[in-house]
Amino acid sequence: MEFACDFVYVPPSTSPKDHHQANGIKRSALLPPTSWVRPVRAPPPPPVEVKSGRPPPAKASEHPDRSKREETAALAPCFYDNVVSELKSPKRLTPTRKTALLPPHLRRSPSPDQRDESIYDDRGSRSSSDTDCAPNIQEGGDLDWNAPTRTAPSAPPLPPRPSLIKNMPEYVVLLPTSSSAKKPFLCPPPAAPPPASTDNKEPLPGNPNVILVSLGKLLSDKVQHTQGKPNPCSRCGSVLDSTYDNLTNGCYFCVPPERSTPPSAGLHHGVFVLSSAENLPTASQPLLIFCIDISASMSITSQVLAGEQSVHRSRLEFVQEAVLLCVQKLNKQQPDTPVGLITFNYEVTVHGYGDFPSRVLSGDELMDSDYLKVAATVFNTPPPLSHTRHLLEKQVTALSAKGTTALGPAALVAVTMASRHPGSKVIICTDGKANTTLGNLEVEDNDARSLLSSTIFYQELGENAANQGVTVSVLSIEGTDCRLDELGRLSDRTGGKVVIANPNMLQSEFEQIIENNTIATQCTVTLMLPKSMRMRGEKEAGHKAERKVGNVHLGKEITFQFVANQGEASSPASGSTVSVQLQLRYTRRNGWRMLRVFTMTRNVTRESLVALSSLSLPIIQLNSSQASAALAVRGRFVDARRESEQQMKLIERVIEHNRSAEDTQTYKEWVITMEPIYNNIYNFTRVKSVVSDSQSLTDAGAALLYAMKQSNRKTIMIKNHQNLHFSPHWKQSKY
Numbered sequence: 217m218e219f220a221c222d223f224v225y226v227p228p229s230t231s232p233k234d235h236h237q238a239n240g241i242k243r244s245a246l247l248p249p250t251s252w253v254r255p256v257r258a259p260p261p262p263p264v265e266v267k268s269g270r271p272p273p274a275k276a277s278e279h280p281d282r283s284k285r286e287e288t289a290a291l292a293p294c295f296y297d298n299v300v301s302e303l304k305s306p307k308r309l310t311p312t313r314k315t316a317l318l319p320p321h322l323r324r325s326p327s328p329d330q331r332d333e334s335i336y337d338d339r340g341s342r343s344s345s346d347t348d349c350a351p352n353i354q355e356g357g358d359l360d361w362n363a364p365t366r367t368a369p370s371a372p373p374l375p376p377r378p379s380l381i382k383n384m385p386e387y388v389v390l391l392p393t394s395s396s397a398k399k400p401f402l403c404p405p406p407a408a409p410p411p412a413s414t415d416n417k418e419p420l421p422g423n424p425n426v427i428l429v430s431l432g433k434l435l436s437d438k439v440q441h442t443q444g445k446p447n448p449c450s451r452c453g454s455v456l457d458s459t460y461d462n463l464t465n466g467c468y469f470c471v472p473p474e475r476s477t478p479p480s481a482g483l484h485h486g487v488f489v490l491s492s493a494e495n496l497p498t499a500s501q502p503l504l505i506f507c508i509d510i511s512a513s514m515s516i517t518s519q520v521l522a523g524e525q526s527v528h529r530s531r532l533e534f535v536q537e538a539v540l541l542c543v544q545k546l547n548k549q550q551p552d553t554p555v556g557l558i559t560f561n562y563e564v565t566v567h568g569y570g571d572f573p574s575r576v577l578s579g580d581e582l583m584d585s586d587y588l589k590v591a592a593t594v595f596n597t598p599p600p601l602s603h604t605r606h607l608l609e610k611q612v613t614a615l616s617a618k619g620t621t622a623l624g625p626a627a628l629v630a631v632t633m634a635s636r637h638p639g640s641k642v643i644i645c646t647d648g649k650a651n652t653t654l655g656n657l658e659v660e661d662n663d664a665r666s667l668l669s670s671t672i673f674y675q676e677l678g679e680n681a682a683n684q685g686v687t688v689s690v691l692s693i694e695g696t697d698c699r700l701d702e703l704g705r706l707s708d709r710t711g712g713k714v715v716i717a718n719p720n721m722l723q724s725e726f727e728q729i730i731e732n733n734t735i736a737t738q739c740t741v742t743l744m745l746p747k748s749m750r751m752r753g754e755k756e757a758g759h760k761a762e763r764k765v766g767n768v769h770l771g772k773e774i775t776f777q778f779v780a781n782q783g784e785a786s787s788p789a790s791g792s793t794v795s796v797q798l799q800l801r802y803t804r805r806n807g808w809r810m811l812r813v814f815t816m817t818r819n820v821t822r823e824s825l826v827a828l829s830s831l832s833l834p835i836i837q838l839n840s841s842q843a844s845a846a847l848a849v850r851g852r853f854v855d856a857r858r859e860s861e862q863q864m865k866l867i868e869r870v871i872e873h874n875r876s877a878e879d880t881q882t883y884k885e886w887v888i889t890m891e892p893i894y895n896n897i898y899n900f901t902r903v904k905s906v907v908s909d910s911q912s913l914t915d916a917g918a919a920l921l922y923a924m925k926q927s928n929r930k931t932i933m934i935k936n937h938q939n940l941h942f943s944p945h946w947k948q949s950k951y
Contacts, residue, residue: 219428221831222818223826431739431765431774490811502805504641504643505642509621511560532617534722535722538726554598562578569607582622624655646691678707689715690703691726700714700915736767748787790820791821840867
């Protein structure tokens with residue numbers, strides 16, 4: 217199990233409301249910013265001096281207007297750093313800066329030579345330069361800045377600090393002075409923090425939370441199995457450490473996010489044998505069955521070069537030559553492999569061997585699926601190729617083309633025969649649509665009910681084949697129409713290939729299918745996340761996904777996407793950890809039913825640049841190919857394009873951030889592979905049906921998309937190089 221990113225990425229919150237809720241306290245809008253520091257209360261001012269010959273100041277009750285002005289002059293400098301007293305004197309304080317929140321009568325700006333600045337230090341002591349800064353107030357309410365006999369009344373003490381507010385602003389008090397020289401600050405103002413990077417706070421396009429599961433590598437490893445049975449959680453099914461038996465009623469993966477803790481009880485790695493020794497089935501040698509179309513269309517010829525001469529050869533002759541060469545090579549490398557031969561036109565023939573004669577199924581027998589299954593079950597398994605090679609070569613050489621195409625009944629018989637031997641392969645080679653009653657694919661524009669019946673037939677046949685460990689591959693000949701969008705369902709479900717082959721390339725396609733051995737069958741992959749996360753793109757939209765893979769070969773790779781739940785409270789916090797558990801249930805070739813468990817933990821980040829720096833392009837590209845193709849084969853073309861475009865934007869951000877020449881070249885090659893998804897998906901679709909508004913894929917589109925859906929990192933790289941070599945007119949990327 218590999219993560220595309222070394223971190224679990226949670227998009228940063230862009231709402232101020234979410235920011236306040238993240239601190240646990242909802243601050244009032246009337247409170248000042250939290251980045252400032254509030255000073256302690258200032259000391260009380262000295263008493264007002266009264267000289268002889270002058271009457272004492274009147275009380276507030278005697279002169280209400282003057283008292284009100286004095287109170288305004290005293291209170292203004294204490295609570296605001298930009299307040300100017302509105303007095304009758306022509307000399308007024310000038311604010312250090314203007315603020316739109318000031319009332320209109322406080323927005324006048326006197327000359328700067330009539331002001332001075334001083335601050336209180338952290339202990340609340342006043343600067344020594346402030347002793348001469350208090351103006352004198354004469355009778356009548358006028359201010360005389362030069363009169364030495366009076367000092368301005370000082371401000372009352374600041375209100376007590378609320379207990380919930382830890383950070384308050386550092387108030388700046390403005391007092392007048394007779395000196396025009398500016399006095400320096402007692403201490404320098406705090407340095408402003410560097411501006412945060414916009415790229416680091418902007419959410420990433422696409423989704424970097426991708427997990428790659430290399431099934432071929434994980435299931436082929438020879439690992440000693442763990443003694444005992446797995447200890448699952450009774451609620452979610454996660455496998456726990458055997459020492460935590462008391463946690464079976466709830467675990468990290470099924471408790472609410474606010475009560476979740478790191479999975480100390482989670483099993484980090486383990487391999488268990490699920491089937492008991494006495495119930496293990498007997499292992500058998502897998503079969504290889506060639507299912508060959510010998511209908512009339514296979515007699516169509518094409519001109520080819522044979523040395524220096526040009527000759528005409530039929531499609532059936534190309535198939536016969538490819539099968540004979542594969543049989544000869546297989547006899548040298550794997551002589552113990554049983555090989556069977558089934559041919560179909562207007563009837564289905566199961567070719568015999570030795571003392572077992574061939575069996576021919578025709579007429580009404582081809583319309584009864586139950587009868588066909590019984591006939592296939594009764595027919596004995598062929599012996600090893602080393603005993604039947606010469607007879608098989610004679611049977612292949614004697615084939616002739618005529619009649620219709622009973623592909624559906626032939627596929628049912630072949631899959632039923634191979635189901636008795638898990639790990640078997642069926643190779644269907646045809647050049648046209650199935651046109652008999654069972655599995656008819658020529659009725660799409662005339663009878664919607666028959667087409668739906670055929671679609672269900674191939675889907676159920678593929679499901680049964682996958683459950684029995686049978687891999688079905690479909691090869692069509694170039695220039696024909698076989699409705700591979702329907703036949704491809706059969707191959708895709710079983711892990712087989714869907715190929716449109718040039719007649720001269722049939723042998724190499726046959727050999728690739730034969731050499732790709734099945735290492736495990738009946739494979740089911742389960743991925744579990746905490747409840748603060750959820751799966752994306754799966755049928756189960758919750759924190760648990762289960763995918764039936766079926767047959768697994770050495771190159772099999774699948775990907776998953778997951779995201780954080782919506783909302784600040786439910787998503788994991790930055791700096792926390794998220795654990796993921798992977799469970800693989802499968803059957804070995806010896807018949808043992810196994811369970812393999814992995815649990816991995818990753819840190820959470822909300823920083824976009826951190827996620828970009830550790831992102832793996834091959835995993836993101838593989839996931840985009842598989843996810844887009846899976847949507848397109850189901851007819852969801854708009855969703856497929858949207859998915860691919862989002863992931864392409866993410867890949868472009870990675871390339872722009874890393875600025876790697878190798879990544880840029882890989883991106884260009886990958887864009888060619890994905891070009892049908894981006895631009896030409898409708899070039900691979902048929903005209904709408906007469907009885908339905910739905911669109912189906914052409915053979916070329918179906919083969920391309922099914923290949924993308926079953927691709928891995930290696931095949932994508934090979935395909936990229938091939939496309940780059942044979943596509944000189946691809947669009948230039950901005951990179």
